[in-house]
Amino acid sequence: MSGEATILHADLDAFYASVEQRDDPRLRGRPVIVGGGVVLAASYQAKARGVRSGMGGAQARRLCPDAVVVPPRMAAYSAASRAVFEIFRQTTPLVEGLSIDEAFLDVGGLRRLVGPPADIAARLRRAVREGVGLPITVGVARTKFLAKVASGVAKPDGLLLVPPAGELAFLHPLPVERLWGVGPVTAEKLRQHRIRTVGDVARLGEATLVSLLGGGAGRHLHALAHNRDPRPVQVGRRRGSMGAQHALGRSGHRPAELDAILAGLVDRVTRRLRSSTRTGRTITLRLRFADFTRATRSRTLAKATADTGTVLVTARGLLRAALPEIDRRGVTLIGVAVGNLGDGHVQLTLPWDADPAAELDAAVDAVRERFGSAALTRAVLLGHDPGPEMPLLPDL
Numbered sequence: 001m002s003g004e005a006t007i008l009h010a011d012l013d014a015f016y017a018s019v020e021q022r023d024d025p026r027l028r029g030r031p032v033i034v035g036g037g038v039v040l041a042a043s044y045q046a047k048a049r050g051v052r053s054g055m056g057g058a059q060a061r062r063l064c065p066d067a068v069v070v071p072p073r074m075a076a077y078s079a080a081s082r083a084v085f086e087i088f089r090q091t092t093p094l095v096e097g098l099s100i101d102e103a104f105l106d107v108g109g110l111r112r113l114v115g116p117p118a119d120i121a122a123r124l125r126r127a128v129r130e131g132v133g134l135p136i137t138v139g140v141a142r143t144k145f146l147a148k149v150a151s152g153v154a155k156p157d158g159l160l161l162v163p164p165a166g167e168l169a170f171l172h173p174l175p176v177e178r179l180w181g182v183g184p185v186t187a188e189k190l191r192q193h194r195i196r197t198v199g200d201v202a203r204l205g206e207a208t209l210v211s212l213l214g215g216g217a218g219r220h221l222h223a224l225a226h227n228r229d230p231r232p233v234q235v236g237r238r239r240g241s242m243g244a245q246h247a248l249g250r251s252g253h254r255p256a257e258l259d260a261i262l263a264g265l266v267d268r269v270t271r272r273l274r275s276s277t278r279t280g281r282t283i284t285l286r287l288r289f290a291d292f293t294r295a296t297r298s299r300t301l302a303k304a305t306a307d308t309g310t311v312l313v314t315a316r317g318l319l320r321a322a323l324p325e326i327d328r329r330g331v332t333l334i335g336v337a338v339g340n341l342g343d344g345h346v347q348l349t350l351p352w353d354a355d356p357a358a359e360l361d362a363a364v365d366a367v368r369e370r371f372g373s374a375a376l377t378r379a380v381l382l383g384h385d386p387g388p389e390m391p392l393l394p395d396l
């Protein structure tokens, strides 16, 4: 991370609804709701009336009876997304997709060739408007977190650069809801303690925040309120699935050993999902057998998740069902993938609001963030040889 504001957070405005307005001129300037049962997206005219993504259709129509409700056209949205990501990648090779309609771009190092980040951001907005016909907002800052806050503040159809010297002056007057990960439950809890702005959070000690919100959330918010976010822009995150695999020797493997390996893989994959604020619905177990043939077993859950426990239970079920075949043919590779990855609605909800399992995961992630992967290893791994791809045994 440089001392310069070179990270762009580019986020299409009311994406699905904007595509509908682009493709049907009669919808322009009007409140548009995509999706009938649940609101998948709302145009800014509908948002102004209180309609939000994730809201039930009946409630949305009550708030905005004159809204035009249209069914989603996923093929049109994917095509638009591909065109926009193409423009992102023409801007810089350092693109980290967060969802179907937003990405981080690092444009550091392009100054001499192309110009300063704010100019690049303005050009990017123009290219998306002219080439794809959609409005996009760009935040520019020194950290990913702050670039995302900046685009949130600049929406819709805006551009906002936070200069390094003005970071805390920009951040601290904002309401706590602007902090990445603060949803309604956490915001309410903080409000009860008269904590309303990011500045209020920053003035609290970390210990106080931890006692209020628990370890993971408390440390996370403390770091963000002080604008500490060392994560670099990572290429290749915009994928349909995330996975990890582990090669095994050819000799027989006991079920307990396979189970421990599986738990390590699930842990790794779900941690990566959470750190890129994504969730997935389809859990896939991949196997390679001694004769080099391969098999996959998957299950799709009702609800997208990045929760270690949920993914582990599902993956274990798949492994258990495959044990007779493994026994017969010998296994040389185990892989776990979480696919059907969420398209960004999820990042608006909290990883730790209302879900004790998520709170535990957030806490585990926070410890690892500070002390490295080796600091914590799920109990099931203890006593097993971790093998080359496993985390090191803990130093507990």
Ligand SMILES: [Mg+2]
Pocket: 011, 012, 013, 014, 015, 101, 102
């Ligand atoms: Mg968006």
